[in-house]
Structures are given as structure tokens and as C-alpha cells.
Amino acid sequence: xxxxxxxxPLFQVMFALQKQLTTARSTPSxxxxxxxxxxxxCAMFDLTLDLVETATEIEGHFEYKTDLFDRExxxxxxxxxxxxxxxxxxxxxxxxxxxxxxxxxxxxxxxxKSLPDDTTVKNQGIQQLFESQAELTPDAxxxxxxxxxxxxxQLNQQANQLAHYLRSLGVKEETLVGICVERSLxxxxxxxxxxxxGGAYVPLDPSYPQERLAYMVEDANISVLLTQSxxxxxxxxxxxxxxxxxxxxxxxTYSTKNxxxxxxxxxxxxxxxxxxxxxxxxxxxxxxxxxxxxxxxAIQEYNITQSDRILQFASINFxxxxxxxxxxxxxxxxxxLRTDEMLALPTFFKTCEELELTILDLPTAxxxxxxxxxxxxxVSLPESLRLVIIGGEAVLPEPVKSWQKYVNRSGxxxxxxxxxxxxxxxxxxxxxxxxxPNHSLVGEVPIGRPxxxxxxxxxxxxxxxxxxxxxxxxHIGGDSLARxxxxxxxxxxxxxxxxxxxxxANGRLYKTxxxxxxxxxxxxxxxxxxxxxxxxxxxxxxxxxxxxLLTQHTxxxxxxxxxxxxxxxxxLIAYIVDSSSTLQSQSVRSFLQERLPNYMMPNxxxxxxxxxxxxxxxxxxxALPAPDMSKQSxxxxxxxxxxVEAQLVKIWSEVLNSDLGIEDNFFELGGxxxxxVKLIGEIERQFER
Numbered sequence: 190x191x192x193x194x195x196x197x198p199l200f201q202v203m204f205a206l207q208k209q210l211t212t213a214r215s216t217p218s219x220x221x222x223x224x225x226x227x228x229x230x231c232a233m234f235d236l237t238l239d240l241v242e243t244a245t246e247i248e249g250h251f252e253y254k255t256d257l258f259d260r261e262x263x264x265x266x267x268x269x270x271x272x273x274x275x276x277x278x279x280x281x282x283x284x285x286x287x288x289x290x291x292x293x294x295x296x297x298x299x300x301x302k303s304l305p306d307d308t309t310v311k312n313q314g315i316q317q318l319f320e321s322q323a324e325l326t327p328d329a330x331x332x333x334x335x336x337x338x339x340x341x342x343q344l345n346q347q348a349n350q351l352a353h354y355l356r357s358l359g360v361k362e363e364t365l366v367g368i369c370v371e372r373s374l375x376x377x378x379x380x381x382x383x384x385x386x387g388g389a390y391v392p393l394d395p396s397y398p399q400e401r402l403a404y405m406v407e408d409a410n411i412s413v414l415l416t417q418s419x420x421x422x423x424x425x426x427x428x429x430x431x432x433x434x435x436x437x438x439x440x441x442t443y444s445t446k447n448x449x450x451x452x453x454x455x456x457x458x459x460x461x462x463x464x465x466x467x468x469x470x471x472x473x474x475x476x477x478x479x480x481x482x483x484x485x486x487a488i489q490e491y492n493i494t495q496s497d498r499i500l501q502f503a504s505i506n507f508x509x510x511x512x513x514x515x516x517x518x519x520x521x522x523x524x525x526l527r528t529d530e531m532l533a534l535p536t537f538f539k540t541c542e543e544l545e546l547t548i549l550d551l552p553t554a555x556x557x558x559x560x561x562x563x564x565x566x567x568v569s570l571p572e573s574l575r576l577v578i579i580g581g582e583a584v585l586p587e588p589v590k591s592w593q594k595y596v597n598r599s600g601x602x603x604x605x606x607x608x609x610x611x612x613x614x615x616x617x618x619x620x621x622x623x624x625x626p627n628h629s630l631v632g633e634v635p636i637g638r639p640x641x642x643x644x645x646x647x648x649x650x651x652x653x654x655x656x657x658x659x660x661x662x663x664h665i666g667g668d669s670l671a672r673x674x675x676x677x678x679x680x681x682x683x684x685x686x687x688x689x690x691x692x693x694a695n696g697r698l699y700k701t702x703x704x705x706x707x708x709x710x711x712x713x714x715x716x717x718x719x720x721x722x723x724x725x726x727x728x729x730x731x732x733x734x735x736x737x738l739l740t741q742h743t744x745x746x747x748x749x750x751x752x753x754x755x756x757x758x759x760x761l762i763a764y765i766v767d768s769s770s771t772l773q774s775q776s777v778r779s780f781l782q783e784r785l786p787n788y789m790m791p792n793x794x795x796x797x798x799x800x801x802x803x804x805x806x807x808x809x810x811x812a813l814p815a816p817d818m819s820k821q822s823x824x825x826x827x828x829x830x831x832x833v834e835a836q837l838v839k840i841w842s843e844v845l846n847s848d849l850g851i852e853d854n855f856f857e858l859g860g861x862x863x864x865x866v867k868l869i870g871e872i873e874r875q876f877e878r
Contacts (some may be wrong), residue, residue, distance in 0.1 A: 314452025351382030454478035468737030472675035534870035552727035581727030643667035
């Protein structure tokens, strides 16, 4: 074995069970007796359990390396072991994997109970909570976009007119209505109008490839599609198209009164499509019950009031937008829709100050970039800001430390809160949250504890509870689980299982596929995935979907996709074994661009003669070579011809960490949307335009 002086090369855990010797022995020339062993200055192994069997009992002790284990951890291990032994005695025929490990006290701590649903709003849809708020604060500003605004009364009336119109087109409970609009006041009117009509909305991003949009429209059997005149090329199938701009003169002839459609808890509120491992996206079905439970909890956790002004940052194609829109509109707060120009890093916080924003809900990767901007003297946090919510992927410790230093130096530590959130779409937006302290430095940032209406369990593959510190798959149960996957009953059965800890007969758990462990204080630490799903810049991606599409190319025999991380920047890398030996990267990119959204496009393509394999013949992902980014471009290096081009090439090279010329393609060299924001920020800073 390869030697390392930090550990024993053959084994690190020792177990010894011995019979007790008699207390004294003697020979004609020698007498000896058994005494207590003295303690050693160092442990021989990482962990040793030394037992001695006497006539009446088994006694012993643990020896452990204090560099690796705390005393409390060893005490827990001893308790688990004793619980296991008692379980064996009580049920000697049981498989060991099915025997208990946790002490009764631990199990009581880990098996949580969610708060009961508020009976005063049971069987009310989110649109009815909004209607109640519109009655309370009719003249308050509900939504703002580029100088335009709607009061709660105006927003409610316009959404009512749209709802009545949709009802005339046959929209009712369980009707799936597509919505494909750009960020605008009409977007909010459209969402509320669909819900008020009793339907469920299905967001469709007009920037997605036509083939992907056509699949979603057909898979959801969309009968009505809300859009705008500029998106006339959308695949419509047999859907009735409603243009919120061109058809508005017709829509406003309908009643401004509330339609009075009563949502039932089990009815669908929305269906959001996420990446699917089979090569096709899958629709996650969220009910009114789940949406309402989450919204009410979010209002309490974030302490949202009428005085708040909340930035609407995310695309409605991702459920992060749900967290921004509905808790805001159910409390009388003001929703401020962002513009694309706001994304520029050097001026983002300044724009937030001008808009008097109090709450920001940002992708973690974008927040990382913003924190880096705080080192510039001309960048400061808005005085109005009281809460920043981040989520979508792991939080890096260094940006947290930089944030804490800046917040404390600027005197905002008592009035500015930072919350890290975690949640799969299947659990309705957010499942856990962790309030990151402003005063103490942290290492790995936990994902926290479950929201009040949910429970979390970390289980082994036999669905047994795991104790503190032991990694396992995170499971989520409670009020806001999705109904399942649209038209995917088999997948629904696999991922939504019976809840063995629930007192309700129909209780379910969602298998997240995320690896996690409980920390000693009860917080949950995220450790990664147990499958090939990844999160990049907040986007959820099944690597299998990209691999499946690549192998549909006629010239590709094998394909593998992995994520590489460099200085916190994650990139998708595709490895290809082609049959022709003449396949060009541009051909592959064009093929994928017709089928995948931009955020799923590989940053680099690597052509191999054969895939590296493990000794048992499986793909050895660790042996896949690092890509040479300089070989990703299909163009020859063209030097700058003037000072402006030279300065721009220098900025691009620094952002992409690659040598390039004026004809090179940003995306072929590993560029993506977040790096584009950084690029534009540097151009603004250096050119002041």
C-alpha cells in the first residue's frame, strides 16, 4: 500500500473481544497478576473498541484519535452500539440493517411534527388570499416595473377580467394553461388570471429551443396558451392562443368582479418542468395546498409586511419566482420586477437603493459575484435592505466571511439578515433554511432546519433513521409535497414513498437524492448528490438528459457529462467518442442548441478515442481528462487591431481564464450567463459605458 504517516496503511478501526484472564497466576519462579492498563499518549488506530468478557458481563472501552473525533461523538457511538445490541436480543431473527441504532431520545428528536394547517384558510387557493389582501389595501402599490405600477385593486380587477375570459375558453379546475411572456406587469396579471379561473399555470420560456417547447406543450396537453404578439413562432399544438397585448381590448370587456372559483386543496396550482434523466424534461405538479402552506410559512419566516419592497429576480420558469411573488402579494407588500440592466454587478446595489428594496432573493452563485463587488469603494449596500435570501447551490465559506466583515464594518449587523435556503421543486420551493450569523465566522454553511410545515429525515437505503453525523439520503415529508410527476406514474412511485413516521394513513416522503447529515446542533449539512443530478448557478440539471441527447447524434457512439469546478466556477464538460473521427464541435453544439436551453449547454466538448474504464468495465469518471479550453474555439486566433479591441480582449481573457482573439466565441470558450454578467461589469467599470 501507498504509505502515509497519518494513518495505519492496512486498517484504521480495531475491534478486540477477549476472555478475562484469572486475577493471578504463579510458577515456582514467578508470580503475576492482572492490573489496569495505563493510558497512552496517542491512539494506535483511529478508533478502537476493546472488550473483555467476564463471567457475568462484557466490559470495555473506546480509544480514539482526538484529531478525528469529539468525546460527544464517541459517546453517541457507544449509545448506538448498545441500542443495536438490545435490538438483537429483542429480535434475533431480524436482519441487522433493520435493527435500531438510535436511542429513544434521539429518535424523538429526529422525528418531528409539523404545525397543523390553518383551518381558517383551508381549501382556499393562493388567489383567494390575494383577493382578501386586495380588499384590505386596494390603493397600495402591488407591482412595479420600469416606472409602471398597478395597485392591488387594479391588479385584482385586471386579473379578474382575464380569468372570466379564460373561463369562457373552457379553463376550469385542473386545466393546464401555458404562459409564455417576458417579465412585465402582464406576467403577474397572467399568473393570477390563470389561478383565478381555476386553472394551473405552466411556464414556458420563449428562449428555449422549439423542440423542447413543443414537447412541453404536448406533454402537458396545454389547451390555452397565454403569450404576447412578439412570440408568434411558439409551437402551439392545438392550444387556443391568447395574446395579452393584442387581445387586451377584448379581455377588458369582461367583468372586474372576483370569479368566485373555489380552489380545492388537491387541485393543481402550477406545473414546472425540470431536467429529466431520460432525455426529456419532467413536469412537477404542485397543488394549491402545497403552495398555500409554503406561502404562509415564508411570510412568517421572512417577517414580510406591507412596508416591504421585494425584488422579483427569478424567471417564472423556476420556482424561486414563487417565493418572490406570492408571499409578497398576500401581505400587501410591493413587488418590484427587475430589468436585465439591473444585473450589471457594479451598479446592482445602487439600483436596489434607488428602488428602496427591503428584500432580495438571489441565486447563490450571483450573490457570490455581488460579494466580490463589495471590495470596490464605490459599492455599498442599500440602507433600505433588511433581508437577503440565497439558495440554489452550496454556499462558499469565503464569500460568507467577506460578507460578515463588510456588514459589521458598515454597522448593519443588527438590521441586515442573510438566510441560506434549500429545497427541491418537488417540496414546493424551500424545504429548509439557515440563518447565517453576522458575527461569528463559519466553515461549511448548513442548509439548516425544515420549515414549520415540513419534516426532514436522513435515512439509509433500508429507510432506517440515521443518527447525528452519519451521511444518508435526505427525505422530505409534510404539507407541501408535489402531487407527483405529470404523466410519469412510475417515477412518481419511485420518488414519493410511504412515510413510516407519519400518523396519517396517506403520509408520503420525497426521496431527494441529496446526501446529507445532521450536525450535533440539529442543523443539516448538504454533502452532495447520490446520482448524476447537479445544481449549476441555481439551475437543476440531470447529466443523464444531456448524455441521452448526445447519443442521439448519428456520429456519436458514447457520451459522458461531468461537472468540473475551478475557483468556485462550475462548468459542464461533455466527453464524446465519435464514430467518424471527423466530427466537429460546432456540429455537436448546433445539434444540442436545437434541443437544450442555454444553461444546459456544455461549456467544453472533449473528443476521446475511448472512454476510460474501471477494472470492472464501468465508466471511470475520475479518469476523464481536464479539457483544454484553448482548443474549444473553431476559429484561428485573430489579434486585436486597435486599443479598444486590445482592452476588450484583455477583459475577456481574464474573465474566461483563457487566451483568445477577437473572433473567438464566448460560449465555446466556457462562457455562461453568470460570467457574462461579470464580463459586462468589467467593461462598464473600465469604459464607463
